[in-house]
Amino acid sequence: MPWLQIKIPTMPKYTEVLEDAMLLAGCTAVTLIDTDDQPVFEPIRGTTPLWEHTTLQGLFEEDVDAQQLVETLQQLIESEQLKTGEISTEILEDKDWEREWMDNFQPIACGDRLWIVPSWRDAPDQEAVNLRLDPGLAFGTGTHPTTFLCLQWLNDHIKGDETVLDYGCGSGILGLSALLLGANHMDGIDIDPQAITATENNAQTNNLATELFRVTTEISELAEQYDVVVANILAGPLCDMAEAICHRLKPDAPLVLSGILSHQAVSVVDAYERWISFDPISELDGWVRLSGRKRQSKGFQPTDNGLILELS
Structure with a gap:
């Protein structure tokens, strides 16, 4: 089935609260990706490094109301005074990834x-x-x-x-x-x-x-x-x-x-x-x-x- 993908560019210190909000909204998977394509090499032991500019990428089932979801997340961002870029959404067609x-x-x-x-x-x-x-x-x-x-x-x-x-x-x-x-x-x-x-x-x-x-x-x-x-x-x-x-x-x-x-x-x-x-x-x-x-x-x-x- 197709999926709704949502992306939120932000800074590392805001990722945890945004990830929690996306999961509470029904997100099935959250991925942290590099906004600027900067390499992260093998980390120092005991640390989990993130990129200076990090994008949260979440997958939701297709029947989620995308407009309502974006509005809810935007309200959270404003109330918590989080610094983010523009929220984007996209419909992803399902694939047989193993076969590909x-x-x-x-x-x-x-x-x-x-x-x-x-x-x-x-x-x-x-x-x-x-x-x-x-x-x-x-x-x-x-x-x-x-x-x-x-x-x-x-x-x-x-x-x-x-x-x-x-x-x-x-x-x-x-x-x-x-x-x-x-x-x-x-x-x-x-x-x-x-x-x-x-x-x-x-x-x-x-x-x-x-x-x-x-x-x-x-x-x-x-x-x-x-x-x-x-x-x-x-x-x-x-x-x-x-x-x-x-x-x-x-x-x-x-x-x-x-x-x-x-x-x-x-x-x-x-x-x-x-x-x-x-x-x-x-x-x-x-x-x-x-x-x-x-x-x-x-x-x-x-x-x-x-x-x-x-x-x-």
């Missing part, structure tokens, strides 16, 4: 060997390594730059018989790709139970034997160390868990990190350089991938991180 997303998710080439292929589409290259993917509710389709950069690394560096840890596995896209590229075993860990389900389902879709992989929410179930560790999460958690992640690497084994914005790269390198000797950075659309190897000399700390920017 499926239609737009195309196979992705991630190097000279690996393709990510939606489970409902044909593989463009039947001779390639094709990971058939149905992400479900878990993060990871290969379309995001962070995932794509990690997939490129796996395409170029997995040679066969490795044990791989996918830290924050999401849909399992990285660990399962490593298996199809020749890795011997993959462990995936994630705090979201839906990620465990998605990874198991995608492994089944790709006919991967259950003894080849293990996915869990429990750190205690992981092996002591791995030949390769991949962690595509966020810069903050990556920094917090640097020692724990490096502990899972064998000496001289490669580490791949992503989920990192360009301006965060130096901070993440600083958190890891005690244990990791880094390669040049790879960047795509404002996101970076860090890769390197675990140092064999314990406690050695370089005086210069020697970062080099490599555009992808």
